[in-house]
Amino acid sequence: MTDLGFALGVLLLCAALGWPLAQCLPQPALSRWVAAPVLGFAALALGTTLLYRAGASAAEAGRWMLALGLCATAGLLWWRRQQGRQDWRPPAGAAGFLALALLALLLCLAPGWLGGEAFRVFQGNDQDQLNYVAFSSAMRRQVYDALMALTPETATATDYLLGTRKMLLSRPAVCIAFAAMAEFTGRPTPVLAYAWVALLQCLQLFAAAWLLHAALRVARWPAVLGAAALALGFFGQYVLDINAWSELAALPLGLLLLGLLLPPGHARLRRALPAFTLLLAALLHLYPELLLAYGPAGGLVVLARLWRRRAEAWRDLPWLLLAAGLAVLACLPAWESSIGLLLRQQQGAMETAYPWWRHFQGYLFGRDLDFFAATGPELGSAQLLYAMVSLPVDMLAGLTGLYFLLPGPGLPLPVRLAWQLALALGMAGLLASAARRRRGSLPWRRLALLAAGATLPALVALGLGRYWAAGKAWSMVGPLAFLVLAAPALRPGAGRWQRGLALAYLVAHLGLGVWRPLAAARGTDGAHYPPPYPAVPNAVVKRDFNWAIGPQLAALRQCHGISLALSHPSLERYLQVVLTELGVRWSSTTPLNSDFGNGLPLGLQPQLPAPDCLVTTELEPSAAGQRVFWLGRNAGLADFIAGKAAALELVASGWSAPGLHAAEPHAGAWLRWTDGDTRLRLPMAVGPGGQLARLELELWPVRPAGAWVRLEVNGVVLLEEALPDGGAWHRSLPLDELAAAPELRLRLVSSVFQPAGDPRRLGLALRSLVLHR
Amino acid sequence: MSAEPSAFGWRMPWRHPWRDAVVFSAIALLQLLLWNTYFWREIAWHQPEYYDQAGLLLASYRLEQAVLEHGLGAILSYLRTEAPFNGLLLSAQGALVALVTGGTRLPRLAVNFGFALLAQLVVFRTARRLGGGSAAGFAALGLMLSLASPWLAAGGLFDFRHDYAAAALYGLWACCIARSAGMLHRRASAVALLLALAMVPQRMVAVAYLLGAYGGWAVLCGAAALLLRRQPALAAGFRQRGWHALASLVILALALSALLLWQWHNFHAYYVEGHLVGEERLARAREQGVFTLLDHLAYYPVSLARIHLGRGFWAGAGLLLAAALAWRRRPTGTLLVALAPLLLAVAVPLVVLGLDVSKSPVVVGIATLPLVLATVLLATALARPGSPLLRAAAAAVLLLGGWQALAQASRHSEFHAQRANLGQLAELDAWLVQQASARGWPALNISVDVVAPWFNANAAAAAAYERSGQLMPVNMRLGSRVDSMTLAEAEAQLAASNVLVLSDRAGSGVLPFDTSMAAMAPALRALAARDWVPVRQLGLGTDTLHIYLRRQP
Incomplete structure (x- = not known):
């Protein structure tokens, strides 16, 4: 219930903040209600970040935003009632949409409930997830100036304080907003983290529903179906599973922003200027890298509109430039962490070839062959031929989010081959039907142009051999590609076969969304999907250690002093956050390091004189009378030490x-x-x-x-x-x-x-x- | 839909054959000058690099001598008995050119240059005709000049091996296929078949590409005829294309069968043992840095895109396509008919080569010319007819190509960095031949404990011939193969040798032979000290060569 209460509370606050802003969006009225939480989240992220930067604590920033949301909504409602207008009432379909949104939120949260703590603690990227959690925790406890004043000599209370200082210069908005919201609950940050990312995943539903219903004029329920498939399906899950909080938070904003560039009927961009400015500014603070993909996409669409010499487009141009200018102005207080970061990341992505793609983009290489294993003398032309057939299908399935439909390695080769060919045929049909141009479908063509424009940076990175950057860029393009491929099921005029294929595509993604909680419940050691999908960073990290701290929180709280002797830096980081938030005194027997053993060495902490508790995974002697919290998975050893075996x-x-x-x-x-x-x-x-x-x-x-x-x-x-x-x-x-x-x-x-x-x-x-x- | 490929796209109102001829000739002349200058500046002074080139050059020199001694009939005798199975004609073509022009390596390399010019001319004319104007032709010429493959040290214009000539012939064949409207027209299809038949003795492996392309096209046309059966005119066109492709496939297969019956032993030794079974294929793959399944699959596409096409081509192609898309029209079905066989001609070599575990950096260049033609035709078909943007892009691509060619020709080759070492090797080659003559040895039998490009018997013999005109038989004993061997086998090879070269870096490579040499290095040193006379030491970069001559009885 903590998860649900927290997620719903934040969602309501976002809706309250966003609803007044949503009034500047074009009709239909339902779409304004749908867009409100996304706009509100943008306001929340931007507002808390600027307030925090100005010296407020996370708690104060959160209270200010709550007050602003309540005042703005109440004020608007009062003013409209005074005017005698009735459009403040929920439009037709709002209740149904809200019910579906709640269902989607439950589906996003359910894996955390069914998968247990080992699943919740992190998914495919332990270090990023624990960084986000730890930095949020630090920002929750300390103000901006205090953190920025830290030095390697003074930042020895935990191993993440120095990282937090660095994060304040690298898009901290998602952490600040989380810290501000967590303060309302009084619960430890790690406990709330899963609910936070589930909420971010769910926000994509609102953004995509607005894009489909308002910008692309899809009927209400097909729009909701498409949006749910996007948010709950592969693309929503993947970004969550690589624990990319900032990207997850920014994607809904990006979709809404791009949607504003599609021709919204007779409405003009000028009217939506406040929303546009807010979204762009929040995006720059949350995840400016998204603009490396969405920037060219938006630019292409603007150029296409200008090319057609639409008077409307030319009239919109100054307003667009004004909005961009205002968004840049909003970045001035935190230039280094927004636009400065954008420039640094762009340069870094082009200059450095990170080897992470084999893990994070492993899903592009199918499930049945190990393309990265060294080959031996048994390799022959037959194996190469199958691999040659398999690889394009694997890649296409990965890129379209149909990775989970690929055959596994246990099947006989002829079955796998037939399966791959059938899948290839289906995907070819899907691509062909999406590529068909139809008269009068200008917004859809613009959507395709958006997808093409967003793909360009990925292709450039690919050409330069920056595979990690290319794969990351694709995770941003994915939602647009998804909408393009699903278009025949959503827009009128598609043929029966085209519509059927696209519908099957939607159902496959939706099915994956429903399957996720079950997979989390079935998974062993907190891993919901098997490799090469990046569900866990490696087999050891969840298999060998017990991440379920929750049941031991009460006992840990009773300790007067805790000594940490942990062999894995991620587990050490996690325990440091938990114990710090519990307010228990602790010290680590491992020298601190700012980045999981690969950063700046911060030295050994002064050890507690007589800790009465030991949290360990090591075979270390404990002092007499010490209470041992064994976090190794090897229960046999703990039992033997305790005399039970x-x-x-x-x-x-x-x-x-x-x-x-x-x-x-x-x-x-x-x-x-x-x-x-x-x-x-x-x-x-x-x-x-x-x-x-x-x-x-x-x-x-x-x-x-x-x-x-x-x-x-x-x-x-x-x-x-x-x-x-x-x-x-x-x-x-x-x-x-x-x-x-x-x-x-x-x-x-x-x-x-x-x-x-x-x-x-x-x-x-x-x-x-x-x-x- | 019209079946005529010239009906689509980019019709230029202006076409000036004489002006085109003058411009083309000027570009060809410029290339000739650059080629000649480059040869004398970068190539002539060092021994022929790479095993394949050295072997083919030596064979050509021997053939020239044989013709001088026995008449032109020696060529037939050579083709029948000595010519390498994987490419029968190149050495003979080189010898014939040399007999006309005189000289040693330059006339042999002129064969490559001649094929390159011929390919440029035919691709230019094909693009001009199908693209409906000179701009298309010059765009194709610009893209060809932008290619990186002519300037590659291995497999380029200045490497006397089968691949460059084969790539040119394959390009000519692709042009014929494109001009036949995807094999709709019988006469052009027949010319394409003749070219295909001519390519078999030029480069044996090319027959696999041709069979694959003909077979694939026949299947595609059959499927298209079936799918379009409700449109009789279209279906008939595809049926005709399919029959032509099938007939070509059968004739080519028959010709190949005849050749295989004649040369089965050589075919088995070269292709089956060298590429399909045996440890050499894995060693060749590792030598190219290919270890994983992904490495295997990516090797040829990456080699084609980065090594053979190069950035110049991609810039030019991107420019053309961007210009076409910026002012485009809706492409018609005719586009697919014209492009599909060209794309097959690109894809089939990638597939055939990819199925071979062994990897080579030079062979995939065969796909470059069909890709050039396909790029220009694609731009033509996408662009709005008479698009000034596309015309400007074509001019820019031609300029870019000219600049690329000039830039490439104006730089030192990769051999320049090894100038001192290569100079020493050339001197060593001549010295060894001199020693052999002085000792009355009928041949130089050389053993080396490394498999290295800097030293092989054919290169030594060829280099000595180029300098002295003396054709001393040189045989490689130890070090002629890459597979592993025992000490007894090594001793047997040494017993048949009169020159031994031991390297300080023996055993450091990745080949099975290197592993064997690492294990038996002490034994070889002991043998050398006992039975051989040390005569010279040669420093080559970080390596030192110890040269021994057999102790005279």
Whole structure:
């Protein structure tokens, strides 16, 4: 209910802020109601950002915006009643639309409820998501000047304060607006984060519905259907899943802005000037990069209107320039974080070829072939032929958002081939029917021109080999391409087959929107869709750690001091945010770093003198009486430490230790390579379950001739011998002499070798390493 | 819809054949001057690079000598017994030109230049005719001048190998197909078939492209005839095109079968063992930086777009298409009929080459001329007839092409940076031949422990011939193949050699041969110290070559 209440509250505030502004949009009246939340969100983002920049706290900024929204709406209503006008009443269809919007909002929120905390915490981009959450948290607690005054020497309270300072120069609007809204609830920022992004996803519904109904003159219900398919379907989900908050927040504004450039019947742009200015200014603060794609698109449409020598277009031009000028003026207080950033990002995108595209654009390469794996001698012309057929279909399906209709790898090759060909045929038909020009469909042709114009930067980036930038640009073009492809289902005059194909396309996207909550509920370890879709950054990050902090919040709040000993920087960041917002004293045993281990080293914090709680994923000894919060997924280890389990198998478990490579399947079991010098530390050799009795070590018969092994436990050599050239090897070693030791330090040393084609240095092939009490 | 391709697009009211001839001739003359200057400045002074070029040049030199000794009948004998299966004619064409003009490498490279000029002329005339005016022809000429492929060190104008001539012939064939209205007209289709048949001995692999294009076009025409059966006139046109394509396909397949029956052994050795099975194909792929499936699929499209077409072409094509779109008309179905076979002619080589695991940087240049023609025809068909924008764009493209050609010809080749090393190698080649003569060896049998472009037997023999006129047989023993070998095999090769070259960088490459050499390097050094006489050391960049001659008994 927290999620729903928060999302609905923000939506209502946005509607209140936007409704007066929406009156400047052209008729029909319903479209004004539909556009109000998007315009209101633009006002909220712009207003909170400028207020925060002027020195107000996030809470004060939020209150000011609430007051402004209430006053503006109430004032307008009062004035209209005074005038005796009736157009303030909800128009026909408003109730139905609101019901559908609520349903869409529920569908956006549902994955967070059904997928659990592991799903909610982040999706495909842990660092971006946790940055947005942490920066929002910091902005919620500190004012602009305080954050800007931080230096590497003073920003050591958490590892994200310095990043927050940097974010204030890089489009912070989405964080500031979130911080301002979160202050109304009093709930921790991480708890509200999913509801916030779900709300942003849902806002696309309003923007697209306005675009279709008001600008493209689509009938009410088809417009809502198309808008829902866009917001809930692939393109809405993808931007959320790459945790691109700013882009997610800006897309609805961008769609509305471009919609204003389409010929809106007899209405003129001049009338919509306030809305246009507001949207452009908010866009520049929220995500100016969107203009790299939508700028050329809008420019092309303006040129096309001028080319046709429409008197109306020429008359609109000065107003357009005026709106752009006013929007630029609104950026002056925060130039560096808006237009300055736009220039920096444009330069960066062209100059640097980031390798991230293999993860974030992996969905363009289908589901059944691994195009990035090294090929071996088995590669032949037949495989190349299938790949050659598959790749264009995969790419086209990815670009049109039909990735999830592609066949998976488990199917036989002929079935996959037939499937791909059928899909290719369908997509070819879809493209062909979308490309047909119809008389009297000028707005639709302009929409196609918008899509073409927005594609140009993506093509330039592609040509320059900037694949990440090209893929990101496509995530912005996607909604426009979607509307172009769905057009035959929405506009009159399309043939039966064309309409059928486009309708199937819409239904496929809508179906994906309905499927998402179920996928989140079914997914393991918080991953809702399998790779290569970027649902999680890598398999380890959600598999090995327990992100469900919610059930432990009450217990954590009772701690007087908490020591953090976490092995993953994202988990560390998340805990820092949570504990800071809980108001609990804490210190980290890991030196702070401003950017997940890759930024500025900030040094080790002063450690709390006697923390009574330890939050850890490490095999570290805890002080006597410390309460341990184990965030590793390996419950077996936690149980063993707590004395609940009599044996502990260390090979197949997911934890990491120095000198131990990741577990890999081998002959139906697990194999874990050492690197020749493996060190393990276990807290409480003598735990609640009694002292350790013995250690069992078994090796796979995979080693070069002349290999040897030495095992030391707490500095005592328990074993040192040459290994046989082949065959399995097993030893059981008593640990009775360690009865009085406070911890177990185990060191496994061996000969090493370098296998051909494997960059790792390998020592022993562990089959099992078991500790018994 | 009219079946005549000249009925669509961009009809220019003005057409001046004499003026066109003068302008074209002036451009051709300028190219000749640039070509000649470039050759003497950048190419003539160093040994022929690349294995293929060195082998073909040496074969051509030998053939020339054979003709001088035995008469023109030696050419037939050469074609029957010695000519490389993957391209029978080039060495003979080079030798014939040299017999007329005299000289060594220049007349051989003139074959490439001649084919290039012929292709330019035919593409120019085709574009002018189908585009309805001179501007289309000059736009095509501008795009051809903008291409990067003529200036590539490997596979370009100055590399004596089959690919450049084959690309020109393929372009001529594409022109015939375009002029036949997608094989509607029998006579033009027959000329195209003759060209296709001529291309088989020029470049064997091209037959796969031609069969694919004919087959694909026959299928497309059949499908179109079926889909348009309610429009009898159109369906009849497609049926006729389909039959022509099918007949061409059958005749070409028969000719290929005859050739395969004659040369089956060579075909199997070169294409089956070299490209379809065996470890060499993977090694060749890795040598080109191709490791993943995506690398394999992207290699030829990227090679075509970036290496062979180049930025100049894309700028010109973009300019033409933008001008056409800015003042466009609704394209007709005729556009597809004219463009489809040209696009097939571009796509089929990409597919055929992409199916080969082995990768080569030179072969995909064959698709450039059909793409040039397709670009101009597309712009023609999209533009409003008489569009002044398009005419201006055509002029700009011609200027851009001229500038590109001048800019390329005015720069040093990539060999210039290695001038010192290449000069030393040329001197070494001559010295080795001199040593062989002095010792009375009938041939130079050279073993090298690296597979490197800077040293191979044919290059040495060819370079020595170019300088001294003496044609010493030179055979490569160790180092002639890229696959792995045992020490015993290496010793056997050394036993048959009289020159041994050991490199300090042996074993550092990615080929299986390099791995073998890395393992046996100490043994080879010991052998060299025992059985061979060190005679010279040569510093080549960061590498040092140790040259040994066999110890005289």
